[in-house]
Structures are given as structure tokens and as C-alpha cells.
Amino acid sequence: MPLPFLTADRASDQAADDLPLPYVDRDRWRRPYRPGPWRVGTAALLLLFASYVLFAAVVIALAGTPSDAGTVFGVASAVIAVALRLLRMGVWVSARGLRRVGFLLTRTVRWQHIVSVRTVQQPVRWLGLPRTVQGQALVLVRQGGGPAPETVLTSHNADFLARPQAFDRAADTVEAWAAEFGRS
Template identity: 35%
Template sequence: MGSQWVRPYTPGNGRWLVIVWEAVALALLTWASIRQFDLIGHGVRAVACTLAAVWVIGAWRILRHGVYVSSDGVLIRGLLRSRSMRWHDIAGVHLHQSIHKLGRWELQNDTTVLIERHDGATVNTELWARGVDFHSRPKLFRAVYQEIRNRHRAAAEN
């Protein structure tokens, strides 16, 4: 897949809140670790540098997180892994309403975009209607969904 990957939407401001939240959490973990183990000197620097590196890598992955498209296919970048699929491997792109059961009750969670492969497997995307990117922009969520579907249709026609 040699073509250029493009994210068909701009990331939401909620990502920055997540990154700041994680910075505060890791700062508290650093402080607690130093206090708990009575670290001094090199120990303090080692813990602080290690957790700072974890934060930088995590923040970078959060910023790159999402769904990208190209003329060849779709790329889904998650926090821990990425996967790409060619358009001809994809049978369809659908909206899915996730529901959680709690005893007799059904709780509607959120709408997400699912990719169905020709082998019958489904692939979750990182696109959630009420996620950090689309929470206050529902029209953008629908537009991104339509963009992915249109690209899939165009690739199937060729």
C-alpha cells in the first residue's frame, strides 16, 4: 500500500484533554513512586525519565490515533497497534449500535463504524459517534462514515 494515507477528519480537542489528564496521572505516579521507595538522585531521574518517555510515546500515539484512507485501502491506528486493509478485502462499511446487557436491561452505548471483511470477520474502527473526535460534531461523524463508504464503493467499481 504505497499511496498517501489521509485522515478524513480533524482530531477533536478532547485528545488534548486526554493527553493533559495522562500527564497529570503520570506525574502523580512519579511522585508516589519516589515517596514510596524513598528514591534519591539517580533513582528519581530514572523513574521520572522513564515515565516521561511513556507519556511522550503515549501522547504521540493518541495524536496519530484514528482511521486513515487512501486509494488502496484503509488504515486503523489504535493506541497499541495499527492494521491496514485493502479495499478489495472489505465487503462493507456499516454503522453499529453497541448495546450492553445488564441483567434484564439493555443499555445503548454508542454508534461506531464497523468494517466487514469478505471472510465474515468484522473490524472495529476508532470512530465512535460520542468519542473524543466527534462528541460535539455529530455531522462530521456521519460525513466521515459516508467518505469511507464512498471510497469503498469507488474502489469496488474499478
């Protein structure tokens, strides 16, 4: 079963070279990078755990009561939903704007409301934990501003930890999308 949210879209070899963004369908939401090994590994461990819980649900259904089996099946379904949501988290772009998908909340900012998107050196959270380390962050500044720019990506999150080239490519791609669609 193909899972399109696991891979970043790759431009076909036949795409026009004169286009700054080599995607034909720019209205489709796409992640400009591949999920990192920390995110994929965590999701894989959760899915492995869910398989054991599903097996337990079958055993309980055969030997126990249907309500107990239903409860365990519900727990397995919740674990699977959490794993899939972890894989879906990240930054997505389209011609409509920039979308940040979090675990519980998704926010979309239209390109017209973004003043700038740039990479800066600053203290960033390591794997989303309270500990901060010096790293790079892709920040966006909205029209009307606010007290501080919003952090979109960091070089030490679950997608880019120990992968600085991947962070640079993703940041450059998001900046290219902002340059292309922010001016229209």
C-alpha cells in the same frame, strides 16, 4: 513544530471538482476527520503532567543522583509517548486500504478485501468504556466474512462524542474512499 497527525487533510481550493476524493496524493495515509476534544484534552493533560515530571527530573539531576534523574526522565518520556499515541489513534485511509490505529495495535485492511462499508444504528460503547448507549457505528464487512461486521468508528468514541455532524462527515468520507477504491 507542525504535527500533521493533529489535523485532517483539507483539499486545496484548486483541486479538481470532478474528483470524488479531492486529494492529489492518494497513496499517503490520512485521517478523514479531526481528533475530537476528548482525545485532544486527554493528551494535553498528559503532556502537562509530563512537563511537571520533566521539571522534577531536572531538580533531581541537580540535587540527587543521575540514576534517579534518569528514571524520572524515562517516566516523562513514557508519558509523552502515550500522549502522542493517543493523538495518533483513529481511522486512516489511503488508496491502499483502511487502517485502524489503536493504542497498541494497528490493523490495515486492503480495499479489495472489503465487501461493504456502511453506517448502522446499534448499541455502541461510550468513550470505549463497557457502558453501551444507542448510537451509530461505521462497520465494514470483509470478504470471506466472519461472525459479525467490524466496527470502525462510533458516534460515541473520543473523536465524535457530542459531535454528530463530524461523525456523519467522517463516515461519508470513509464510505467514499471505499466506493472509489473498492471497485478497482
